[in-house]
Amino acid sequence: MVRGLRRAVRAPRRLIEQAREGLVGLGATALAGISDPAPASPFNVEIGSHRRYTWLDAELAQFKAIKDALGAPSTTWC
Numbered sequence: 001m002v003r004g005l006r007r008a009v010r011a012p013r014r015l016i017e018q019a020r021e022g023l024v025g026l027g028a029t030a031l032a033g034i035s036d037p038a039p040a041s042p043f044n045v046e047i048g049s050h051r052r053y054t055w056l057d058a059e060l061a062q063f064k065a066i067k068d069a070l071g072a073p074s075t076t077w078c
Contacts, residue, residue, distance in 0.1 A: 008015045038044050
């Protein structure tokens with residue numbers, strides 16, 4: 001923490017520039033969410049009392065067997 005403070009005091013322009021870049025990025029993220037919302041889908045609706053969720057506890061091998069039975073392509077991460 002002390003090193004960061006020392007760097008900020010020695011290079012205030014750099015600190016200001018990093019803060020500006022962060023704010024620009026935050027603004028761009030917010031604008032993207034407003035101007036290009038997620039596409040309509042059954043899952044992209046207002047959250048209300050009707051929304052439910054369920055947890056499923058299963059072995060990865062079971063999911064892989066389902067994937068293989070349905071003919072889904074293999075991936076390196078699954």
